[in-house]
Amino acid sequence: MAARAAPAAEPGIVPRHVAIIMDGNGRWAKARFLPRIAGHRQGVEAVRRVSRAARAAGIEVLTLYAFSSENWRRPEEEISDLMGLLRHFLSSELDDLVAEGVRLRVIGDYHRLAPDLVRMIDQAIARTTAHAGPTLVIALNYGSQAEIASAARRLAEQVAAGTLAPADIDEDRFAAALATQDLPPLDLVIRTSGEQRLSNFLLWQAAYAELLFIDTLWPDFDEAALNDALRQYGRRQRRFGGL
Ligand code: IPE
Ligand code: IPE
Ligand code: MG
Numbered sequence: 001m002a003a004r005a006a007p008a009a010e011p012g013i014v015p016r017h018v019a020i021i022m023d024g025n026g027r028w029a030k031a032r033f034l035p036r037i038a039g040h041r042q043g044v045e046a047v048r049r050v051s052r053a054a055r056a057a058g059i060e061v062l063t064l065y066a067f068s069s070e071n072w073r074r075p076e077e078e079i080s081d082l083m084g085l086l087r088h089f090l091s092s093e094l095d096d097l098v099a100e101g102v103r104l105r106v107i108g109d110y111h112r113l114a115p116d117l118v119r120m121i122d123q124a125i126a127r128t129t130a131h132a133g134p135t136l137v138i139a140l141n142y143g144s145q146a147e148i149a150s151a152a153r154r155l156a157e158q159v160a161a162g163t164l165a166p167a168d169i170d171e172d173r174f175a176a177a178l179a180t181q182d183l184p185p186l187d188l189v190i191r192t193s194g195e196q197r198l199s200n201f202l203l204w205q206a207a208y209a210e211l212l213f214i215d216t217l218w219p220d221f222d223e224a225a226l227n228d229a230l231r232q233y234g235r236r237q238r239r240f241g242g243l
Contacts, residue, residue, distance in 0.1 A: 010164025015187030018054060019209075022046070023202055024217030037081040041239040042219035044085050048093065051136055053223035055100065057230060061135045061183050065201050069109070069143030076136040083117060086140070090120050096125065101133030107179040108142030137183065144203040151177035180205055188233050192218045210236045 022043060029039030047064060054062040067082060097104055104124050113120055121140075154177050158164035175181065186205040189198070194215045198206065210233055216225055 005079065006078055007115075014058045014230065015210075015233055016059070016184040017061040017063070017186050018059050018188045018190065019065070019186055019205075020050070020201055021065045021189065021191040021199060022218040022221075023191055023195055025219055027193060027219040028219040036078060037085075039080060039217075039219055040085055040093060045087050047220050049222050050226055051102075053226045055102070055134045055163070056223075057226065059076060063107070063137040063139060063180075063183075063186075063202070065139045065142065065191045065199075067108070067142070068200060069146055070200060072141075083114060087117060088121065089202040090117075090124055095122050097136065098127055098131075101131045103131040103133060104128040105135055105137040105183075106140055107137055107147070108140045110140040112141050120169055135183070136213045137180075139201070144198075145200055148178055173201050175204070176206060185209075188212060188229070190214065190229050192216050192221055196226065208238070208240055210238065 025039035025043040026036045027039070028042060029036050032038070047066075051062055051064075065088070065159045071082075072079065094104075104127075106121055107126065110121055113121075117204060151174060155169055155174070159166055159169075180186075180202070186202060186209040189202065189206055190212045191197075192214055194213065196213045200211075212229055212232060214225070214229065
C-alpha cells in the first residue's frame with residue numbers, strides 16, 4: 001500500500017502555546033563529518049519550516065529556545081557563529097514575518113548580546129508589535145531560574161516601596177512578573193535529539209505542560225514531525241490534578 005501523507009492534527013485539540021528545545025544541531029553535523037556550524041545552519045532552516053507549519057496548524061504561540069544563559073560556556077567561535085546566524089535570520093525573515101502578521105517577541109536577557117543585535121531585535125519587535133496574528137517567541141540568553149529570581153526581585157522591590165503587600169503575592173501575581181506574563185499558558189514542550197531534560201527552560205510555565213521528548217535531531221525536524229507531535233499531544237489526557 002502506498003504511504004499516505006500524515007493527516008494534520010485534529011481541530012479542537014491544537015495546543016495554544018508550544019515551546020521547543022531545539023537540540024541536536026551539533027550531532028547532526030558530526031554524523032556528516034561537518035563542522036558544528038553546518039548543523040546550526042540547517043537548524044535555522046528548520047526554524048523557518050517549523051514556524052510556518054505551526055502557524056498553519058493554528059498554534060497561537062510558538063516559543064523557541066535559541067540560546068540559553070548557559071550556552072555562553074561554549075567556545076567563542078561557536079557563540080559568534082550562532083550570533084551571526086541570528087543576525088542573518090532576523091534580516092532575512094523579518095519581511096516575511098511582517099507580511100504574515102506575526103508578532104515577534106523575545107524572552108531572556110537579550111540586552112547582553114552585541115549592541116547591533118540588540119538594535120536589530122528591538123527594531124524587529126517594534127515592527128511587529130501591533131500585529132494581532134500568531135506570536136513567535138525567541139528565547140535568547142534565556143534562563144528560567146534567572147527569570148524567576150528576577151520576578152522575585154521585582155516583587156520584593158514593590159514590597160519594599162510599600163506598593164505591594166506580601167500577602168498579595170500568589171501564583172497569578174508571580175506569573176505576571178515573568179517574561180511570559182501576557183502569553184497563553186504553556187501546553188506542550190517538545191525537545192528534540194533524545195535528551196530528556198529541560199535545561200533551565202520555562203520551569204515555572206511548564207508546571208502542567210505536556211512534555212514530549214523525541215529522537216529526531218533538530219535540523220531534521222519538519223512539518224510532518226510537528227504534526228506527529230501535535231497528534232501525540234491530542235492523545236494525552238490532561239488532568240491538572242483533577243479526575
Ligand atoms: C542546539 O544544538 C542549538 C543550541 C543549543 C544553540 P546543539 O548545538 O546543542 O547540538 P548538540 O546537542 O551538540 O548535538
Ligand atoms: C538547550 O540545549 C538550549 C537550547 C536548545 C538553546 P543545550 O544543548 O544547550 O542543553 P544541554 O547543555 O545539553 O542541557
Ligand atoms: Mg545540545
